[in-house]
Amino acid sequence: AQSVAQPEDQVNVAEGNPLTVKCTYSVSGNPYLFWYVQYPNRGLQFLLKYITGDNLVKGSYGFEAEFNKSQTSFHLKKPSALVSDSALYFCAVRDMGETGANNLFFGTGTRLTVIP
Amino acid sequence: GAVVSQHPSWVICKSGTSVKIECRSLDFQATTMFWYRQFPKQSLMLMATSNEGSKATYEQGVEKDKFLINHASLTLSTLTVTSAHPEDSSFYICSASPEVGSNHGYTFGSGTRLTVV
Numbered sequence: 001a002q003s004v005a006q007p008e009d010q011v012n013v014a015e016g017n018p019l020t021v022k023c024t025y026s027v028s029g030n031p032y033l034f035w036y037v038q039y040p041n042r043g044l045q046f047l048l049k050y051i052t053g054d055n056l057v058k059g060s061y062g063f064e065a066e067f068n069k070s071q072t073s074f075h076l077k078k079p080s081a082l083v084s085d086s087a088l089y090f091c092a093v094r095d096m097g098e099t100g101a102n103n104l105f106f107g108t109g110t111r112l113t114v115i116p
Numbered sequence: 117g118a119v120v121s122q123h124p125s126w127v128i129c130k131s132g133t134s135v136k137i138e139c140r141s142l143d144f145q146a147t148t149m150f151w152y153r154q155f156p157k158q159s160l161m162l163m164a165t166s167n168e169g170s171k172a173t174y175e176q177g178v179e180k181d182k183f184l185i186n187h188a189s190l191t192l193s194t195l196t197v198t199s200a201h202p203e204d205s206s207f208y209i210c211s212a213s214p215e216v217g218s219n220h221g222y223t224f225g226s227g228t229r230l231t232v233v
Contacts, residue, residue: 043209043224103150108159
């Protein structure tokens with residue numbers, strides 16, 4: 001069975017500073033990993049994904065994430081935070097070791113607040 | 117890119133009535149769509165997997181008679197909340213992928229805020 005952990009419910013960062021939103025996962029096979037952002041009363045917007053290849057994945061709006069197999073982590077990062085980055089961020093995994101498991105399993109979300 | 121349209125974006129209904137939520141893939145065919153439920157300040161919980169032309173697969177604890185899913189075409193899945201009660205008030209989100217089983221990302225609808233009064 002798969003699981004995703006986002007250990008921080010809330011992350012506060014000053015505008016212009018680097019930000020990190022943490023995510024660790026547990027799967028039986030190879031993981032497909034995703035980051036999504038959600039604004040109030042909206043659906044989820046895709047940011048980036050890791051399937052295979054380079055461990056550092058670049059995505060939308062200047063975000064990137066690093067896949068670390070030994071630490072089973074997929075932390076989301078951005079070098080310089082913007083106030084407009086304030087939102088709810090979800091890490092998700094699809095366990096390619098699970099037969100028929102096409103759905104995503106989500107973490108509990110991390111609310112990012114960028115302080116002007 | 118892949119677009120999923122969800123309608124309505126919000127609905128208020130009286131307790132005991134039924135509400136239908138539509139999820140459409142606008143520019144691709146989706147043999148499988150997923151329905152999620154999100155409570156305030158909580159993550160998305162998968163309710164069911166909607167399969168075109170066959171019965172939906174429900175997650176444990178989700179009442180299939182209460183949350184009716186119909187996937188009649190390759191571009192449309194509907195979720196009907198029957199005999200709605202206040203505890204059914206939530207944010208419902210659907211998602212689909214242009215090619216299930218591939219490494220494509222998933223596209224989400226904009227969600228439906230259901231309030232049962």
